[in-house]
Amino acid sequence: EAVARANQRVSDVRTRVIQLEDARHHKARDIERDKAVANRSDTSPNSQQEFEEVVFPRLKSELELLQKQEQQAQAEQAEAEQHLRDEQMKLEELNDLLDRYNTALEQVGRK
16 A cells, blocks of 8 residues: 555656646746847837836746746656655565565474
């Protein structure tokens, strides 16, 4: 049960990391697209200035937040994966112990 819970946590965190990576990529593309639109020659100077002074800093801040969240999720994923390995090792040790007990009981039963 502990291994199953740890496995589920790893799966949940991996999903979150993937979602954050995707959101970060989308945000970066949006920034590039908006920057290209603002820099077009047919765009008014006021629009370009507004983009540079208002829109771009907000988008950049959002991107930085997504990057921070992604890094935190990746750290959580590494922690969850280590916990899963620990639980799997405990399970293997318990199974080995049970095998030894079974072998000992079989030997006692033969005597």
